[in-house]
Amino acid sequence: xxxxxxxxAMQPMLKTEELxxxxxxxxxxxxxxxxxxxxxxxxxxxxNGAGKSTLLRTVAGELAPLGGVAYLSGRRLDKLSDRxxxxxxxxxxxxxxxxxxxxxxxxxxxxxLPHTGRLGILSPDDHDRVRAAMELVGVWEFRTNDFMRLxxxxxxxxxxxxAICQEPRLLVLDEPTSYLDIRYQIELLGVLRQLVAxxxxxxxxxxxxxxxxxxxxxxxxxxxDGDITMQGSPEQVFVPEVIxxxxxxxxxxxxxxxxxxxxxxxxx
Amino acid sequence: MRHSQGTExxxxxxxxxxxxxxxxxxxxxxLLLVAATLNLCLGSLHVPLSDLLDVLAGRDRTxxxxxxxWSIRLPRLIAAGLLGGALALSGLLLQTFFNNPIAGPYxxxxxxxxxxxxxxxxxxxxxxxxxxxxxxxxxxxxxxSTLAMVFVLVVSQRIRSASMLIVAGVMVGYICSALTDFLIxxxxxxxxxxxxxxxxxxxxxxxxxxxxxxxxxVVPAAAFALALSKPxxxxxxxxxxxxxxxxxxxxxxxxxxxxxxxxxxxxxxxAGPISFVGIAVPxxxxxxxxxxxxxxxxxxxxxxxxxxxxxxxxxxxTALAPTEVSISAVTALFGAPVVIAILLGRQRQxx
Numbered sequence: 001x002x003x004x005x006x007x008x009a010m011q012p013m014l015k016t017e018e019l020x021x022x023x024x025x026x027x028x029x030x031x032x033x034x035x036x037x038x039x040x041x042x043x044x045x046x047x048n049g050a051g052k053s054t055l056l057r058t059v060a061g062e063l064a065p066l067g068g069v070a071y072l073s074g075r076r077l078d079k080l081s082d083r084x085x086x087x088x089x090x091x092x093x094x095x096x097x098x099x100x101x102x103x104x105x106x107x108x109x110x111x112x113l114p115h116t117g118r119l120g121i122l123s124p125d126d127h128d129r130v131r132a133a134m135e136l137v138g139v140w141e142f143r144t145n146d147f148m149r150l151x152x153x154x155x156x157x158x159x160x161x162x163a164i165c166q167e168p169r170l171l172v173l174d175e176p177t178s179y180l181d182i183r184y185q186i187e188l189l190g191v192l193r194q195l196v197a198x199x200x201x202x203x204x205x206x207x208x209x210x211x212x213x214x215x216x217x218x219x220x221x222x223x224x225d226g227d228i229t230m231q232g233s234p235e236q237v238f239v240p241e242v243i244x245x246x247x248x249x250x251x252x253x254x255x256x257x258x259x260x261x262x263x264x265x266x267x268x
Numbered sequence: 269m270r271h272s273q274g275t276e277x278x279x280x281x282x283x284x285x286x287x288x289x290x291x292x293x294x295x296x297x298x299l300l301l302v303a304a305t306l307n308l309c310l311g312s313l314h315v316p317l318s319d320l321l322d323v324l325a326g327r328d329r330t331x332x333x334x335x336x337x338w339s340i341r342l343p344r345l346i347a348a349g350l351l352g353g354a355l356a357l358s359g360l361l362l363q364t365f366f367n368n369p370i371a372g373p374y375x376x377x378x379x380x381x382x383x384x385x386x387x388x389x390x391x392x393x394x395x396x397x398x399x400x401x402x403x404x405x406x407x408x409x410x411x412x413s414t415l416a417m418v419f420v421l422v423v424s425q426r427i428r429s430a431s432m433l434i435v436a437g438v439m440v441g442y443i444c445s446a447l448t449d450f451l452i453x454x455x456x457x458x459x460x461x462x463x464x465x466x467x468x469x470x471x472x473x474x475x476x477x478x479x480x481x482x483x484x485x486v487v488p489a490a491a492f493a494l495a496l497s498k499p500x501x502x503x504x505x506x507x508x509x510x511x512x513x514x515x516x517x518x519x520x521x522x523x524x525x526x527x528x529x530x531x532x533x534x535x536x537x538x539a540g541p542i543s544f545v546g547i548a549v550p551x552x553x554x555x556x557x558x559x560x561x562x563x564x565x566x567x568x569x570x571x572x573x574x575x576x577x578x579x580x581x582x583x584x585x586t587a588l589a590p591t592e593v594s595i596s597a598v599t600a601l602f603g604a605p606v607v608i609a610i611l612l613g614r615q616r617q618x619x
Contacts, residue, residue, distance in 0.1 A: 060508075060511075060512060061511065061512075062508060062511055081514075082511070082514045082515060082516050083514035084514075085514065086512060086513050086514030087514075089512070090512055090513075091508070091509070091512040093508055093509065095506065095508070097505055097506060097509075098367065099504060099505070099560075100369060100504075100554065100560045101554050101555075101558065101559055101560040102504060102559075102560055103281075103559075105281075106559070106560075106561065107505065110501060110502055110504070110505055110509065110513060111513065113498060113501065113502050113513045113514065114513050114514040116498070118495070118498065119495075119497060119498055119563060120497065120498030120501050120502075120563065121563070127282075143281065144281045162509075166512075166513065
């Protein structure tokens with residue numbers, strides 16, 4: 001609990017109290033109490049359809065909460081203007097984009113829009129920050145390439161640079177490792193670690209890859225059947241009992257020492 | 269050079285892009301000047317360039333040339349330019365809204381909706397009071413275009429496929445055109461000839477009063493479209509990313525629809541439905557600019573639309589003189605191949 005206790009001394013960039021999220025009237029996920037403090041990586045894990053994405057969409061302001069309250073840096077999320085929220089939080093989504101005649105640099109530059117004036121013209125300083133973000137993620141060499149000509153993994157990294165150069169206090173990532181091969185998954189985690197360490201921002205994300213989640217997270221939140229079934233440090237969460245129950249696995253399928261899920265031999 | 273430490277051997281991409289954008293605007297300006305001059309000089313009465321300058325400077329006020337230029341060709345030229353720009357912008361806004369490069373006011377049935385209500389208004393009003401101001405036409409067209417737009421929006425809520433949206437729009441267009449034809453057939457009026465010409469699309473018969481009205485509508489609407497270029501830039505990555513960088517997506521979407529309906533309505537009120545300008549021009553202009561950045565694409569589309577319509581109007585007037593071809597026939601001839609090119613390009617992208 002050390003990371004969490006330390007964090008509570010500082011103003012959390014995200015704090016939810018009894019938050020209920022979902023589409024329409026009945027909540028998909030209710031009673032969400034979580035917080036993300038500066039320098040902390042909080043990861044949501046759990047089976048598909050448990051409401052992880054819905055929770056992230058609500059935190060990002062895309063969906064109105066169905067109950068409870070969410071605070072961004074101490075201010076109520078629903079009281080923030082669109083621009084105020086954009087200065088607090090940026091997102092990386094899993095949906096596939098279709099762009100027309102946009103270079104990678106163009107795509108990343110859209111992250112600077114909340115910092116620009118009425119016509120959205122970037123200053124030299126904005127351009128420098130775009131470059132810094134692209135270099136951090138390792139996509140500066142692609143800057144003049146058409147975004148549509150990149151591989152899925154490269155696009156994901158460009159979009160991460162976009163989210164970084166928005167310079168939020170909280171980064172919300174929905175399955176950031178989708179489309180990435182193992183090398184880039186590890187590289188991505190390195191970038192995220194560097195971000196929280198150097199810029200002190202907080203990260204809230206959902207991850208499917210349990211070994212990655214275990215290695216990178218300061219705090220893990222288990223989401224299942226419309227509930228937060230457990231939250232705690234990776235050491236507390238990544239134990240066979242918790243993981244087996246979360247994913248309805250047969251005992252012994254989850255290997256706590258390697259953090260990997262083993263397929264029963266007869267299904268291989 | 270911003271980055272003195274830049275290791276790249278080639279020129280700064282930012283500078284290259286700036287040069288290309290400037291060159292494109294210079295090209296568009298020259299083309300606009302050429303198209304405008306040709307439109308003033310050519311026609312049943314050929315006006316030499318020297319006479320044109322004299323007349324434009326306000327000399328020879330009694331001559332036929334002066335009459336032709338000042339009361340026929342100049343208002344028509346300005347109308348064709350402004351309405352062409354309006355059409356291109358209307359198309360660009362719709363393409364942004366639907367994230368679909370072949371969306372446009374004509375293909376989505378918006379122009380036809382405007383046509384139907386304008387035709388009904390013409391017949392009703394001309395039948396009763398006989399007074400029809402250009403403002404009433406614009407209002408009627410706006411009502412019609414908005415109704416058609418709302419219908420297309422309702423359909424688009426139910427179907428997620430971009431191509432089905434276009435098909436639905438085309439069907440709306442057919443329904444509105446059919447109803448318009450019924451109205452025209454049953455209306456027995458002296459104005460029927462005008463009505464028929466107008467419903468085919470034509471810039472003929474536009475006077476200075478019309479020009480004043482459409483300027484008052486189109487110029488502020490175009491300025492407003494330019495002011496939307498920042499949220500448009502954000503919206504290029506889709507609704508969710510736009511929201512995440514602080515765009516009030518709901519207000520922005522309403523703004524896009526209202527503006528594009530108003531621009532398309534204005535065109536239809538004065539020149540009837542004109543096809544394909546809204547799709548072809550933004551597409552060509554983006555390729556010329558080498559970017560889809562709205563801040564430059566919006567003004568360049570307006571210029572490009574003006575040039576395209578001036579050129580098409582010139583062809584419509586002169587190709588089969590003294591008969592005029594409908595403007596929509598000419599724009600379709602040049603615009604439809606562009607749509608095919610877009611579809612082929614998209615297919616290649618998918619493969």
